[in-house]
Amino acid sequence: MEFKSEFIKEAVERGFINQYTDLEEIDSYLSTPGRRAYVGFDITAKSLHVGHLLPIFTMRLFQKCGHKPIIIVGGGTTKIGDPSFRNTTRPMLSDEQIEENLQGIKACLLPFLKFGNESTDAIMLNNADWLNNLNYLDFLREVGTYFSINRMIGFDSVKTKLQANNSLSFLEFNYMVMQGFDFYILFKDYDCQIQLGGQDQWGNIVCGVDLIHKKLGKTAFGFTNPLLTTSDGKKMGKTANGAVWLSENMLSSYDFWQYWRNVDDADVIKLLYLFTDIPVNEIKKMESLKGQELNEIKVLLADSVTAIVRGDDSLDSIHKTAEGVFGKSGEDLSKLSHLQQYCISLKELKEISIVDVLVNSDLCSSRGEAKRLIRGNGIYINDISIDENYKFDSNLKAGDILKLSCGKKRNLLIKISD
RNA sequence: GGAGGGGUGGCCGAGCGGUCAAUGGCAGCAGACUGUAAAUCUGCCGACGGAAGUCUACGAAAGUUCGAAUCUUUCCCCCUCCA
Numbered sequence: 001m002e003f004k005s006e007f008i009k010e011a012v013e014r015g016f017i018n019q020y021t022d023l024e025e026i027d028s029y030l031s032t033p034g035r036r037a038y039v040g041f042d043i044t045a046k047s048l049h050v051g052h053l054l055p056i057f058t059m060r061l062f063q064k065c066g067h068k069p070i071i072i073v074g075g076g077t078t079k080i081g082d083p084s085f086r087n088t089t090r091p092m093l094s095d096e097q098i099e100e101n102l103q104g105i106k107a108c109l110l111p112f113l114k115f116g117n118e119s120t121d122a123i124m125l126n127n128a129d130w131l132n133n134l135n136y137l138d139f140l141r142e143v144g145t146y147f148s149i150n151r152m153i154g155f156d157s158v159k160t161k162l163q164a165n166n167s168l169s170f171l172e173f174n175y176m177v178m179q180g181f182d183f184y185i186l187f188k189d190y191d192c193q194i195q196l197g198g199q200d201q202w203g204n205i206v207c208g209v210d211l212i213h214k215k216l217g218k219t220a221f222g223f224t225n226p227l228l229t230t231s232d233g234k235k236m237g238k239t240a241n242g243a244v245w246l247s248e249n250m251l252s253s254y255d256f257w258q259y260w261r262n263v264d265d266a267d268v269i270k271l272l273y274l275f276t277d278i279p280v281n282e283i284k285k286m287e288s289l290k291g292q293e294l295n296e297i298k299v300l301l302a303d304s305v306t307a308i309v310r311g312d313d314s315l316d317s318i319h320k321t322a323e324g325v326f327g328k329s330g331e332d333l334s335k336l337s338h339l340q341q342y343c344i345s346l347k348e349l350k351e352i353s354i355v356d357v358l359v360n361s362d363l364c365s366s367r368g369e370a371k372r373l374i375r376g377n378g379i380y381i382n383d384i385s386i387d388e389n390y391k392f393d394s395n396l397k398a399g400d401i402l403k404l405s406c407g408k409k410r411n412l413l414i415k416i417s418d
Numbered sequence: 419g420g421a422g423g424g425g426u427g428g429c430c431g432a433g434c435g436g437u438c439a440a441u442g443g444c445a446g447c448a449g450a451c452u453g454u455a456a457a458u459c460u461g462c463c464g465a466c467g468g469a470a471g472u473c474u475a476c477g478a479a480a481g482u483u484c485g486a487a488u489c490u491u492u493c494c495c496c497c498u499c500c501a
Contacts, residue, residue, distance in 0.1 A: 167496065258454080265455050295453045326454050369447085372462060378448040385449095388468095407448060 005030035007065035013280050014273040016058045018199050020223035021209060026194065029221065033066035034119055037194035038186050040072035040127070040179065042082060046104035047247035050237030050259070053309075054225040055196055057275055059122070060112045069113055069122040070192055072182060073102055076131030080175045082204070102126070108246045111309055125190075127182050143181055146214045147207070152176065155203035176207045183208025183222075184215060193220050199227040228274075230267055246309055253310045254338035257318050258409075260302035268297055276304035314338075325411055333382075333401045336413060343415045346398050354379070354390050357414065363406050373406060380405040 003009040008027040011017050020026060029035060039055045041048065048056070059069040078098055106124060109115075113122040152158060152173070161168050183205070186192040195205050205222035212220040228236040237244045244259045245251040263271060272283045278300075286297055303315055321338040342361040349357075357363075358370040358379065370379070377385045382403050396402075402414040 262454060265453095268455090292453060295455070298453095298455080322454080366465065367467090368465070369463085373448060376448045376461065378462095408454070 003027045005065070007062055007067065010061060010065070010280070011058065014061075015270065016054070016061070016225055016274070018224045018226040019202050021206075021221050023223075025219075026221045026223065029193065030065075030067065035067045035194070036070055036190065036192040037062055037067065037196055038070035038072055038183075038190075038192050039196040040074055040077070040182065041105060042074040042078045043098055043101040043105050044078060044081075045243075046101050047245045047250045048105055048108040049243035049245050051198075051228065051235065051243065052246070053237075053275060054228050055198060056109065056112050058196055058225060063113055063120055063122060066120055068120050070186065070190060071109060071113070071122060071124045072186070073105060073124060073126050075099075075102060075126040075128030077127055077175060077178050077182070080171055080178060082172075082175050082179075098128075104247060104249075111311070125186075127178075127185075130185050131178060131181070139181075143177065143184075143211065143215075146211055147177055147180070157200060157203045176204045179204040180207030180211040183220065184211050187212050187218070187220050188216065195220070195222045197222075197224050199224045230264055236267075248310060252338065253306060253314050254318050254321060256310060257302045257306045257315075258322070260305050261298050261322070263298060263301070265294055268294060268301055272297070272301055272304075275308070276301065277308070278304060326408070333403055333413060336403070336411070339403075339411050339413045341413045341415055342404075343417055345417050346396065349392055349396065349414075349416060350394070354381075354386065354392070357404065358406075361404070361412055361414075363404065363410060363412055378407050 003012065005027050007030050008017075008023065017023075037059070039059055041052060041055075059071070063069050075098055078101075109122075109124070114120075115122045115124065153162065155176070157176075158168065158173070179201075183195050186195075187208075195208055197205050202222075202224050205224065209220045209222050212218055230236050244256065248256075260271070269283060269287050272278055272286070273280070276283075289297060303312075306312075306318070307315060317337050321336045324332070324336045325339070340361075342357070344357070352360075354374070355367050355370045358373075359365075359367055364370040364373065371388070373379050374386060374388055374390075379386055380403075381390070383405070396416060398416055398418045400416045402416075404412045404414050
């Protein structure tokens with residue numbers, strides 16, 4: 001299929017689009033520049049994470065193609081909590097927490113979108129501005145009347161929850177009504193005719209499209225991103241240590257880079273399409289790569305994504321650290337600038353055991369864990385596996401640096417002071 | 419409002435008076451093999467302790483008992499059905 005709009009053409013090629021209301025109409029609508037689309041983020045944390053990256057990159061492309069992105073932060077809807085496909089109820093957040101999170105999330109979006117007052121500049125709106133002051137009775141009469149319960153309980157997002165015998169509170173059940181109302185406001189007051197969301201948002205998006213149709217007699221559009229899963233079917237962006245955060249305050253750039261360096265072979269090409277600016281035809285050429293060559297491509301992926309999200313200033317030093325950690329031993333430890341550091345005095349070091357150091361530096365969460373790791377040959381000092389009787393070298397002096405590792409990937413520099 | 423069924427470690431899920439720090443699965447961690455991947459195999463997987471052992475933990479609290487995740491009572495929460 002030939003597309004008229006630059007945005008839809010590239011979005012389809014790169015795999016940004018999953019479901020849509022009517023792709024041909026969206027395409028022709030977007031063939032005129034200056035159109036608007038919105039995506040909403042609930043603000044349940046101080047930072048967005050890798051799971052949010054797909055809608056963000058979609059909006060980034062949208063802006064590049066001459067359109068105007070609108071970001072809705074869910075100051076209002078977060079008070080309800082989206083129940084879609086979830087089997088646990090979201091925790092309730094206080095107004096203060098929501099405000100704090102809101103600031104963090106704004107900061108996360110700055111690297112991706114240009115905000116401002118020009119025609120294609122992104123704008124950010126908070127749905128609390130229109131949701132907070134709703135009058136219940138008026139709202140029910142003006143909006144509630146257009147929603148059919150019969151239909152709502154038929155949505156997959158709701159059905160899944162009901163079938164799993166999880167309780168769905170009336171509060172949560174209203175979420176899709178609120179989101180539908182958002183779209184209605186955006187359509188009516190901001191000339192925004194398109195809503196984008198994750199795959200799990202389809203039901204909520206459709207609610208808005210329906211509401212606009214019923215209340216205004218006009219057609220709105222919606223489309224979703226695919227659900228981003230790793231090749232083994234898990235949601236992307238979760239690691240043992242929690243989500244992969246976009247904010248540097250929550251996850252260091254080195255760890256962020258490592259996340260991409262370590263993705264599955266099977267995911268590399270897909271991720272290049274989604275999260276880099278590398279042209280489609282160049283990525284196509286890489287599709288046939290295998291083995292070691294594909295492994296090298298992960299560096300390209302990690303570099304590209306990190307440069308966009310975190311800036312490219314630190315890439316050099318990240319590379320040095322990574323080469324130092326994963327290359328041959330005997331490297332200059334001072335080059336490993338991205339490793340976490342643990343300072344300890346010479347005197348103290350001689351008094352305490354390696355187990356204490358492991359626990360005090362947070363490399364291990366308990367003494368038991370530290371001991372088990374040592375027994376299992378999982379602890380190294382300067383790349384040499386140690387045993388239970390390990391004593392720090394008595395020749396150590398102030399200013400020396402030791403590399404302490406749990407396995408190959410968790411590393412720490414011990415800096416010895418006077 | 420009534421009747422019934424449940425709440426067990428990050429998740430799922432056994433156990434239904436002592437042998438239970440609690441079978442099993444998933445997830446996780448480490449080792450081997452590799453390519454900082456995957457798959458596979460091995461070990462670990464509440465805290466403290468060198469160990470013996472001690473403490474904390476089966477929704478919450480009280481109780482019965484030499485002894486409770488297991489029995490009793492009250493409370494909280496969830497689910498199903500009926501009105």
